[in-house]
Amino acid sequence: xxxxxxxxxxxxxxxxxxxxxxxxxxxxxxxxxxxxxxxxxxxxxxxxxxxxxxxxxxxxxxxxxxxxxxxxxxxxxxxxxxxxxxxxxxxxxxxxxxxxxxxxxxxxxxxxxxxxxxxxxxxxxxxxxxxxxxxxxxxxxxxx
Numbered sequence: 001x002x003x004x005x006x007x008x009x010x011x012x013x014x015x016x017x018x019x020x021x022x023x024x025x026x027x028x029x030x031x032x033x034x035x036x037x038x039x040x041x042x043x044x045x046x047x048x049x050x051x052x053x054x055x056x057x058x059x060x061x062x063x064x065x066x067x068x069x070x071x072x073x074x075x076x077x078x079x080x081x082x083x084x085x086x087x088x089x090x091x092x093x094x095x096x097x098x099x100x101x102x103x104x105x106x107x108x109x110x111x112x113x114x115x116x117x118x119x120x121x122x123x124x125x126x127x128x129x130x131x132x133x134x135x136x137x138x139x140x141x142x143x144x
Contacts, residue, residue, distance in 0.1 A: 025092035057097035
């Protein structure tokens with residue numbers, strides 16, 4: 001699960017943003033983690049809810065210039081995220097595919113009550129596909 005600002009989640013939802021950029025990316029494809037390429041979106045404050053998910057179609061790990069070339073970033077977008085990656089030798093990107101917005105998001109207060117004091121994580125949190133949160137999402141929304 002990735003924690004993402006509400007403005008960015010809106011850009012993902014309307015198709016403006018097709019890559020999620022990160023300074024650090026854990027190996028979510030490692031089978032020992034029990035995680036597949038479906039990534040939950042925790043929309044950070046002020047929304048504070050698991051609001052949707054997407055499929056990670058592809059992962060990139062490059063220096064900034066090579067990454068911008070691989071994702072075919074416009075000059076405007078390159079300028080927008082340049083400072084985010086300032087002084088980083090490795091930059092990460094996830095290609096977003098099959099975004100799904102939940103009709104019934106799971107708000108933080110509910111998550112904490114129902115899932116043992118749930119903490120979303122500042123940047124990310126592993127949620128194993130056998131975690132009860134996954135079942136909760138599917139029961140409330142009909143899909144992950």
